[in-house]
Amino acid sequence: MTWEALAGQTLSGISVGMVLFLIAAGLSIIFGTLKVLNLAHGSLYMTGSFLCYGLTSLLSQIPGAYWWALLFAPILVAVLGGIIEIFLLRRIYDQEMLYQYILTFALILILGDACKFLFGVGYQTVAAPWPVNGKVFLWGLSFPVYNLFLIGCGLAVFLGLIVLMRYTALGRNVRAVTYNREMANALGINVPKVYTGVFMLGSYLAGLAGTLMPPMSVVALGSDMAVIIECFIIVVIGGLGSLPGAFLGAIILGLLNAFGIYIIPKLAVAFAFMLMIVVLIIRPWGLLGKPE
Amino acid sequence: MRLLEVQGINTYYGLSHILFDLSLEVYEGETVCLLGRNGVGKTTTLRSIMGLTPPRSGTIKLYGKEVRGKQPFEIARLGVGLVPEDRIIFPDLTVRENLEIAVKKGQKRKQDGGWTIEKIHRLFPVLEARDKQWGGTLSGGEQQMLTIARTLMGNPRLLLLDEPSEGLAPMVTRVIEEQILALKKEGLTILLSEQNSNFALNVSDRAYILEKGQIGWQGPIHELREKPEIMMTYLGV
Ligand SMILES: Nc1ncnc2c1ncn2[C@@H]1O[C@H](COP(=O)(O)OP(=O)(O)O)[C@@H](O)[C@H]1O
Numbered sequence: 001m002t003w004e005a006l007a008g009q010t011l012s013g014i015s016v017g018m019v020l021f022l023i024a025a026g027l028s029i030i031f032g033t034l035k036v037l038n039l040a041h042g043s044l045y046m047t048g049s050f051l052c053y054g055l056t057s058l059l060s061q062i063p064g065a066y067w068w069a070l071l072f073a074p075i076l077v078a079v080l081g082g083i084i085e086i087f088l089l090r091r092i093y094d095q096e097m098l099y100q101y102i103l104t105f106a107l108i109l110i111l112g113d114a115c116k117f118l119f120g121v122g123y124q125t126v127a128a129p130w131p132v133n134g135k136v137f138l139w140g141l142s143f144p145v146y147n148l149f150l151i152g153c154g155l156a157v158f159l160g161l162i163v164l165m166r167y168t169a170l171g172r173n174v175r176a177v178t179y180n181r182e183m184a185n186a187l188g189i190n191v192p193k194v195y196t197g198v199f200m201l202g203s204y205l206a207g208l209a210g211t212l213m214p215p216m217s218v219v220a221l222g223s224d225m226a227v228i229i230e231c232f233i234i235v236v237i238g239g240l241g242s243l244p245g246a247f248l249g250a251i252i253l254g255l256l257n258a259f260g261i262y263i264i265p266k267l268a269v270a271f272a273f274m275l276m277i278v279v280l281i282i283r284p285w286g287l288l289g290k291p292e
Numbered sequence: 293m294r295l296l297e298v299q300g301i302n303t304y305y306g307l308s309h310i311l312f313d314l315s316l317e318v319y320e321g322e323t324v325c326l327l328g329r330n331g332v333g334k335t336t337t338l339r340s341i342m343g344l345t346p347p348r349s350g351t352i353k354l355y356g357k358e359v360r361g362k363q364p365f366e367i368a369r370l371g372v373g374l375v376p377e378d379r380i381i382f383p384d385l386t387v388r389e390n391l392e393i394a395v396k397k398g399q400k401r402k403q404d405g406g407w408t409i410e411k412i413h414r415l416f417p418v419l420e421a422r423d424k425q426w427g428g429t430l431s432g433g434e435q436q437m438l439t440i441a442r443t444l445m446g447n448p449r450l451l452l453l454d455e456p457s458e459g460l461a462p463m464v465t466r467v468i469e470e471q472i473l474a475l476k477k478e479g480l481t482i483l484l485s486e487q488n489s490n491f492a493l494n495v496s497d498r499a500y501i502l503e504k505g506q507i508g509w510q511g512p513i514h515e516l517r518e519k520p521e522i523m524m525t526y527l528g529v
Pocket residue numbers: 305308310328329330331332333334335336337
């Protein structure tokens with residue numbers, strides 16, 4: 001492996017990790033607050049990526065079409081999330097966990113078919129937009145600018161979420177509802193509204209990831225399942241409910257994928273599962289999670 | 293003026309019927325206690341009023357307005373504040389955040405006689421010293437004060453106190469008693485549940501004695517003091 005390849009794989013691993021972080025963070029926040037494991041979270045990501053493709057093609061005559069997509073596609077996914085929470089999930093919070101799995105699994109099928117119906121079964125691509133296309137040269141090596149852009153986005157969202165959760169009244173209410181929703185409710189916090197807000201935030205992050213990913217990958221059916229499995233691995237490695245844990249887990253998984261494919265392509269997928277099993281044995285609550 | 297009127301409520305946990313046609317009322321400015329042995333339904337009564345375990349039938353009126361079936365946060369915003377028996381301090385909120393979280397939008401301010409952090413610190417000086425600590429690091433007595441203080445920050449007109457003296461050392465119980473008397477003097481209306489009858493007799497004007505989800509006896513506190521046989525029959529003390 002050359003230095004150039006090493007640096008390139010590291011950068012691409014971390015940047016894919018950043019996108020995965022956005023998805024895993026949403027999954028983790030939703031689970032922490034609503035106690036719902038949203039199996040369809042990957043479908044929200046995929047919906048975001050198809051919306052990104054749809055909006056960029058629709059607006060292709062307008063300069064900066066991608067940036068409009070980046071603005072609107074995640075918002076549309078957040079609205080979709082809000083509709084799902086208010087009209088579907090809200091009915092099953094008091095029911096057995098099984099209903100959650102059936103409902104969110106049904107959503108995988110519905111959203112998957114909706115994407116297929118609207119956008120067809122082919123692969124679609126979206127070009128990296130100006131000014132984050134092309135390459136830069138650093139230390140004599142060349143890197144795609146878009147990867148650096150993704151890393152910037154991931155870091156910004158990570159810091160933004162930490163500030164939101166730790167220093168704002170909204171974050172304080174979310175922390176309280178996460179710890180004990182009954183007590184928060186009795187203190188005058190509109191818990192159903194917090195639930196909707198958190199689900200929309202998580203959906204927004206999935207939609208954002210779905211919009212950021214296409215320029216360095218493809219828009220295709222099936223990415224919903226691929227992504228949800230990777231997110232489960234990330235939150236198990238990092239610790240369910242821990243934002244820094246999701247960040248760390250996502251970088252680890254991104255690097256593992258990037259180098260796994262390089263070293264033993266046939267085992268690339270297995271590496272992630274093996275790491276997850278090791279973590280589960282040594283630290284069942286994850287690297288940065290809290291033991292129950 | 294009648295602040296709270298509970299009429300014939302029936303409350304269940306799943307299939308088990310806990311409160312049977314229970315009725316009680318609390319007038320503005322009064323301190324009323326619910327006495328009863330462990331498991332008779334004191335907590336369930338307070339949870340019913342707060343909307344946490346809504347009764348299946350009966351009526352609960354605040355200032356004459358029906359609130360049964362409303363969500364807890366709506367009932368809280370109408371002026372009911374619950375201090376739960378298991379306290380439930382938010383451990384990953386600071387002491388100050390635990391207080392601020394109960395403040396509702398458009399709530400009365402200091403000049404209108406509303407509760408502020410400064411006023412809370414005057415009543416509970418220890419909370420000022422703990423201001424920036426995580427809620428999870430407080431001692432039992434401090435947690436009890438923080439729970440009461442947190443509920444006060446929402447400016448309740450009716451304070452529901454569930455076994456405030458439970459599990460506290462006698463010294464701390466006396467401090468809490470002083471604080472409740474201070475609140476009473478301010479004119480706050482209080483409905484509290486207790487097994488420790490001394491504590492309750494010292495602070496209350498009237499009592500309901502609960503037995504198996506029904507009111508067994510009711511009357512003014514001086515009557516309870518004068519007739520120890522009542523306490524003997526219902527509470528075994
Ligand atoms: N969450 C619950 N589920 C089922 N039964 C409960 C629950 N909470 C309390 N109970 C039952 O309801 C009855 C009254 O309980 P409670 O109101 O807590 O009594 P108290 O506060 O007077 O000790 C008890 O028999 C108790 O076992």
